[in-house]
C-alpha cells in the first residue's frame with residue numbers, strides 16, 4: 001500500500017515554502033486521489049510534523065488551501081498542512097442517487113462504509129488515518145508527528161479520527177463540527193446508506209458517543225460561529241459540551257457572536273488552531 005507513487009500535479013512557492021498538489025492511486029479507496037500539502041521552509045532542511053485538515057461537504061483538497069490563509073503562520077511555525085479530498089472520486093465511484101450535495105462525492109463523512117455499493121470505495125477513515133500518512137511519511141519530508149483538524153463534516157471527521165485512534169494524534173481541534181452526527185439530518189442520511197439502518201453501528205462514528213469510552217483524554221479545541229445557519233439542526237455543539245462534561249473530557253468550546261459557517265470564520269481563528277497544534281507537535 002505504501003508503494004504507490006506520488007505524482008506532482010502543481011507546485012507554487014508560498015511564504016518561503018511550497019504549496020503542492022499530488023495525485024496517487026489509492027488501494028484503500030480503489031480510485032485515483034488528489035491531495036494538497038503545504039510544506040514550510042523548514043522542510044527543505046529536515047522533516048517536519050503535519051497537521052491533517054479535513055474539509056466539509058462539497059469541498060475538495062483545495063478549499064482550505066485557497067481560503068483559510070494558514071500558510072503564513074504554518075511557515076513561521078514549521079508545520080506542514082495536509083488536506084485530503086472529502087470522498088473517493090471518479091466515474092466508477094457511486095455518488096448520491098439523486099445528485100444531492102450532502103452524500104457521495106464530496107461527502108465521504110470520513111468513515112468506513114459497510115453497505116453496498118458504498119463499501120467498495122467509501123473508506124475515508126482508513127485512507128485519512130493510515131494510507132495517506134504512510135504515503136506522505138515515506139515520500140515527503142514529513143514525519144509521524146501528526147495533529148488533526150477540520151470543518152463541519154471534516155470537524156466530525158477530525159474528532160472521530162482522534163477519538164478512535166488514541167496515541168495517533170498529538171492534538172485535535174475542529175471548526176463548527178457536526179458534533180452528534182447520529183442526531184443530525186446530514187449524518188442520518190449518510191450513516192443509513194454507508195452503514196445500514198442499525199443505529200448501534202452508527203455510534204462507532206459519532207463524536208459524542210465516542211467521548212464516553214475514549215482511550216485518551218486529548219483536549220478538544222472547538223470554535224463555532226453563533227450566526228452559522230447550520231448550528232441548531234446539524235452541528236449542535238451543546239451536545240458535545242454535555243458529552244464532555246459527563247465524563248470530564250477536556251473541551252475548550254468557543255462560541256463567536258456573528259460568525260457564520262464560511263471560510264471567513266475559519267480564516268479568522270485558524271491562527272489559534274495552528275498554535276494549539278504546533279505546541280503539541282513541536283513539544284520535545
Ligand SMILES: N[C@@H](CCC(=O)N[C@@H](CS)C(=O)NCC(=O)O)C(=O)O
Pocket residue numbers: 055056057058059063067101151152153261262263
Ligand atoms: N452547498 C451547500 C453549502 C455547503 C457548505 O456550506 N459547505 C461548506 C462545508 S459544510 C464549505 O466549506 N463549502 C465550501 C467553501 O465555502 O469553500 C448549500 O448550498 O447550502
